[in-house]
Amino acid sequence: MSETTAHAQNQTVHAQIDTGQQHPIRLYLFVWGLLFVLSAFSYMVDYLGVQGYLRWTLILVFMMLKAGLIVAVFMHMAWERLALVYAILLPPLLVLVFVALMVSEADYTIFTRLAFFGAAP
Amino acid sequence: MAHPVQTHGEPGLSPVGLRGVAADFSSDQRAFKTASWGKAMMWIFLLSDTFVFGCFLIAYMTARMSTPVAWPNPSEVFALHIGGQNVPLILIAIMTFVLISSSGTMAMAVNFGYRRDRRMTAMLMLLTALLGAGFVGMQAFEWTKLITEGVRPWENPWGAAQFGSTFFMITGFHGTHVTIGVIFLLIVAHKVWRGDFDVERRGFFTSRKGRYEAVEIMGLYWHFVDLVWVFIFAFFYLW
Numbered sequence: 001m002s003e004t005t006a007h008a009q010n011q012t013v014h015a016q017i018d019t020g021q022q023h024p025i026r027l028y029l030f031v032w033g034l035l036f037v038l039s040a041f042s043y044m045v046d047y048l049g050v051q052g053y054l055r056w057t058l059i060l061v062f063m064m065l066k067a068g069l070i071v072a073v074f075m076h077m078a079w080e081r082l083a084l085v086y087a088i089l090l091p092p093l094l095v096l097v098f099v100a101l102m103v104s105e106a107d108y109t110i111f112t113r114l115a116f117f118g119a120a121p
Numbered sequence: 122m123a124h125p126v127q128t129h130g131e132p133g134l135s136p137v138g139l140r141g142v143a144a145d146f147s148s149d150q151r152a153f154k155t156a157s158w159g160k161a162m163m164w165i166f167l168l169s170d171t172f173v174f175g176c177f178l179i180a181y182m183t184a185r186m187s188t189p190v191a192w193p194n195p196s197e198v199f200a201l202h203i204g205g206q207n208v209p210l211i212l213i214a215i216m217t218f219v220l221i222s223s224s225g226t227m228a229m230a231v232n233f234g235y236r237r238d239r240r241m242t243a244m245l246m247l248l249t250a251l252l253g254a255g256f257v258g259m260q261a262f263e264w265t266k267l268i269t270e271g272v273r274p275w276e277n278p279w280g281a282a283q284f285g286s287t288f289f290m291i292t293g294f295h296g297t298h299v300t301i302g303v304i305f306l307l308i309v310a311h312k313v314w315r316g317d318f319d320v321e322r323r324g325f326f327t328s329r330k331g332r333y334e335a336v337e338i339m340g341l342y343w344h345f346v347d348l349v350w351v352f353i354f355a356f357f358y359l360w
Contacts, residue, residue, distance in 0.1 A: 039217050043210065046358075046359055075340075081145060082141055082142045
């Protein structure tokens, strides 16, 4: 009962003072710790000398998890309206098309170099 | 704990989900209902910056994939000689942890800002700026080390010449962002300390009233700098 009253008062105070992102400090500390652990994992991939597809998978997974946590929690994207979320997150996804184009272009460039200038040292 | 949805317009009337997206974009008002113009503009600036860094990383990827000359091994190039043995990538790892810590302190500064805790907000922002400056300092050390070893934008002692140009371009552009961020942090921290946002004093980039949201907008920029480093760390140093 008293908790609901306090909560209601709290809301009124918020409305009077400032709108904005109010989240418990514990959440930020938790995400901070998680980012630390994920970075340590990324570093360990290099330190332990993991190679090949496993290296790529691990690096990309840790990278995306870190990026997701930063954007969603630190940058408050998780609490924004979908209109803003889509406006910001969809355009960078299209960059992947650009990446695909340039990968095929790079493959073609190295193919012609090797074909015309001989084998690489 | 459920948080009340703060809408600037009429609460409870705006639909959610995809229906909400359509309603927001087609409304005869602002599209980003809960984000103020300042926050939306910072997000759109960061989107443009995403494209710039995206182009840099794609250019680097293309150069690295299409060179017939061997690419230097970053794990060895960025190793430090500590205690009689080479520790791979150690400086970069420390820089990563420093930048993540600065992101953590910044997120907490935003939180204390909305709680109107002037002292804690300013102190946390100063700590963030200090960690950012430390990052730039370590980057200066890294650049100095590589330059004395003979790395130039057009050559390097270990192989593909493009290594030098992409390294200086990508880390240089990121370092510039961090430096600007540190200056930006110091300016906003000074305003918080002086109490500008408590009295809603006019100023800064505009003549509008300053509110604690300025701390959050500043934070968006700072977290973005950390975000870009996540990608540089993965693609430049770990690849």
